[in-house]
Amino acid sequence: MAVLSTQNLSVIKRDRLLFDQVNLSVDSGSLLYVKGPNGAGKTSLLRVLTGLVEPESGIVFYQDKKIQKCGEDYATNLVYFGHKLGVSGSLSAVENLQYWCDSHQVKVDTNTIYQTLEKLNLVGLEDIPVASLSAGQQRRTALARLWLKADAKLWILDEPFTALDVQGINVLSDKLIDYLSKGGAVIITSHQLLELDYPTQELTLEYRI
Amino acid sequence: MNGLGALLRRDLSLAYRQRAELMQPLLFFILVITLFPLGVGPEPNTLKMIGPGVIWVAAILSSLLGLERLFRDDFQDGSLEQLILSGVPLAAAALVKVFVHWLTSILPLIIISPLLALFLHLTEPMYWALVFTLLIGTPILSLIGAIAVGLTVGLNRGGVLLALLLLPVFIPLLIFATSAVESASMQLQYSGQLAIIGAMFLFSLALAPFAIAYALRVSQT
Numbered sequence: 001m002a003v004l005s006t007q008n009l010s011v012i013k014r015d016r017l018l019f020d021q022v023n024l025s026v027d028s029g030s031l032l033y034v035k036g037p038n039g040a041g042k043t044s045l046l047r048v049l050t051g052l053v054e055p056e057s058g059i060v061f062y063q064d065k066k067i068q069k070c071g072e073d074y075a076t077n078l079v080y081f082g083h084k085l086g087v088s089g090s091l092s093a094v095e096n097l098q099y100w101c102d103s104h105q106v107k108v109d110t111n112t113i114y115q116t117l118e119k120l121n122l123v124g125l126e127d128i129p130v131a132s133l134s135a136g137q138q139r140r141t142a143l144a145r146l147w148l149k150a151d152a153k154l155w156i157l158d159e160p161f162t163a164l165d166v167q168g169i170n171v172l173s174d175k176l177i178d179y180l181s182k183g184g185a186v187i188i189t190s191h192q193l194l195e196l197d198y199p200t201q202e203l204t205l206e207y208r209i
Numbered sequence: 210m211n212g213l214g215a216l217l218r219r220d221l222s223l224a225y226r227q228r229a230e231l232m233q234p235l236l237f238f239i240l241v242i243t244l245f246p247l248g249v250g251p252e253p254n255t256l257k258m259i260g261p262g263v264i265w266v267a268a269i270l271s272s273l274l275g276l277e278r279l280f281r282d283d284f285q286d287g288s289l290e291q292l293i294l295s296g297v298p299l300a301a302a303a304l305v306k307v308f309v310h311w312l313t314s315i316l317p318l319i320i321i322s323p324l325l326a327l328f329l330h331l332t333e334p335m336y337w338a339l340v341f342t343l344l345i346g347t348p349i350l351s352l353i354g355a356i357a358v359g360l361t362v363g364l365n366r367g368g369v370l371l372a373l374l375l376l377p378v379f380i381p382l383l384i385f386a387t388s389a390v391e392s393a394s395m396q397l398q399y400s401g402q403l404a405i406i407g408a409m410f411l412f413s414l415a416l417a418p419f420a421i422a423y424a425l426r427v428s429q430t
Contacts, residue, residue: 052429091223
């Protein structure tokens with residue numbers, strides 16, 4: 001049973017057909033790499049897959065069930081990392097992550113959050129308002145969710161490598177491979193060349209006028 | 210429930226961190242009302258006549274000032290899409306956010322109102338009528354206002370549009386609220402007007418959360 005699959009998905013944005021008849025299927029333990037030039041509709045595709053946006057036509061299935069009918073089941077098994085990080089600038093990294101875990105019904109204690117931030121090289125920055133961190137550090141804070149919501153079945157990651165330094169890219173790549181080898185499914189977009197030591201499915205979207 | 214509690218705590222601590230921004234509507238409210246005795250003249254009877262209307266109009270305008278921050282920051286930093294994907298019922302989450310907004314930016318206006326009633330020579334029965342109408346009426350401002358904020362949050366310059374959308378909707382509320390205070394000034398019963406405002410409040414409390422949730426979903430596209 002595929003973790004996530006679609007049937008004849010098409011999306012129209014501002015009167016432009018981004019893509020149509022997209023059929024994809026992601027099993028547990030597999031990595032789908034969505035490629036395409038700027039404006040091809042990668043982000044729109046991912047937002048449709050999360051259920052944030054309704055497609056023009058077509059259906060998205062989570063474990064062979066329409067995502068609109070899964071409700072909380074889909075929410076508790078999904079981590080979405082988008083262009084907008086979803087961290088409030090006035091709150092500290094720890095406060096942001098604690099709130100995120102509580103609202104997503106993930107049980108963690110504060111120690112786990114501190115340890116995760118340590119893995120992401122944010123030691124000493126845990127209690128500073130996120131707005132005063134650098135762009136890369138803010139992204140690391142948001143990426144900490146991947147460590148905290150360990151039992152999610154699916155990650156949908158939109159350009160997770162942007163603004164990360166070499167060390168950050170390595171940490172994230174290792175985490176991705178670790179997660180995939182434990183049976184997680186990942187859908188990812190990236191303009192950096194994806195150099196993961198793992199079999200990759202590819203989906204290429206063309207820019208249409 | 211746990212998710213909603215976390216949202217409540219987060220929004221309260223965010224409001225506390227941004228308290229400078231929260232002071233602005235309150236100061237605007239006080240300043241607008243102090244302008245009237247200066248502009249119209251200090252004659253007690255004139256002030257008593259226009260007082261309730263002035264306080265209510267000022268309350269509506271200053272609630273519009275702070276309304277946009279209800280969802281703006283969350284929309285821009287992406288907290289809103291994470292909230293939608295969190296599995297927390299969005300209508301309930303919207304209600305929590307509206308409650309925090311009312312508590313932090315409108316309740317202070319009601320608390321400061323005895324001082325302003327003094328500026329405008331309101332009598333004691335008029336003052337109590339005013340407080341009752343404000344307590345039941347201002348949540349309507351927050352609830353209905355949140356629908357419009359949800360709809361305009363995706364637009365870059367929603368500010369004036371928001372006022373244009375909302376001010377006409379608040380006319381009935383203004384009419385009944387000032388009429389209640391006027392009745393109080395003539396020592397008449399005003400429970401009828403309060404009941405109508407209460408009905409408006411319950412109606413918007415029942416339906417607005419779903420409309421806000423729908424508006425927030427629409428704004429994601």
